[in-house]
């Protein structure tokens with residue numbers, strides 16, 4: 001079967017500029033952290049990516065260790081590129097990252113130049129790409145000089161392995177310092193990738209101001225708190241859901257709890273009054289911030305992508321809605 005993308009693919013979304021750069025991103029981007037690994041059904045991932053691109057999602061986010069097993073999400077994406085998306089490479093923004101545990105020994109994690117350059121080369125090989133659009137340092141490294149890590153990002157861009165450099169989960173202070181070094185090297189920081197959702201609002205405490213000041217874009221990951229900010233857990237924990245598969249021990253301390261579900265039930269009423277699903281309102285809410293370039297979602301089904309894109313038809317919040325949401329979150 002030859003994949004032909006929808007002719008209407010640029011009619012759905014309004015693209016947003018990443019900080020003060022020249023690059024625009026879709027307001028919803030798709031991440032391949034879960035559901036695209038070697039353990040997952042290839043044709044489901046492939047259909048999800050086709051639908052995303054058909055709807056105007058041009059940005060796909062990966063990292064060296066996405067799977068499981070590590071590396072396998074990039075291999076899956078590489079297969080889909082080769083089969084379907086190769087003719088559209090210039091319409092795509094593909095990112096990868098290094099920073100977490102990837103291979104054994106002292107050169108397989110954190111932030112050394114040795115690790116970042118080798119990992120970027122491995123990622124390119126797995127995806128069958130000549131370059132990625134964005135290469136990120138995935139998390140700050142307390143033991144490597146920031147000059148070395150930022151120097152590695154600059155080298156990765158200058159050597160043609162990536163077009164832009166990004167950082168992820170850096171604090172406001174670390175971001176300010178990283179941005180200064182990158183600017184001086186002549187490879188300005190394109191974007192920061194922090195976690196942001198109704199239950200995790202740390203970026204409102206300083207990071208957004210730094211990004212605004214420095215002209216860096218922001219792509220907030222896990223806008224649905226890994227699925228908790230949807231209506232899926234309101235009755236029970238469905239089979240096959242992320243919480244079921246991982247026995248409610250999700251990364252970043254996410255947990256389906258009665259306290260959270262009580263809030264989601266109330267938030268869901270506001271969403272319904274807006275004519276949206278809970279998931280749609282949660283995504284739209286992250287995009288209310290002018291500094292937010294894109295909401296970085298995950299999807300285990302084609303319809304998750306469709307629902308997220310349809311959320312873009314109602315991004316406006318009234319003051320009353322925002323106040324009601326604040327009230328519920330503060331309870």
Ligand SMILES: NC(=O)c1ccc[n+]([C@@H]2O[C@H](COP(=O)([O-])OP(=O)(O)OC[C@H]3O[C@@H](n4cnc5c(N)ncnc54)[C@H](OP(=O)(O)O)[C@@H]3O)[C@@H](O)[C@H]2O)c1
Pocket residue numbers: 030031032033034035061062138168169193221222223224225226227228230231232240241242243279296297298299300301303304305307308
């Ligand atoms: N930089 C970093 O350190 C970092 C860390 C984590 C993630 N990320 C990036 O962020 C991306 C997204 O993270 P995430 O997967 O946690 O995002 P998320 O959007 O908060 O959660 C996605 C999950 O929620 C469920 N879901 C999605 N839409 C739904 C809907 N309409 N109704 C019901 N359930 C729905 C699905 O889970 P089920 O499997 O339960 O169906 C889906 O896999 C990752 O792929 C990765 O690219 C980056």
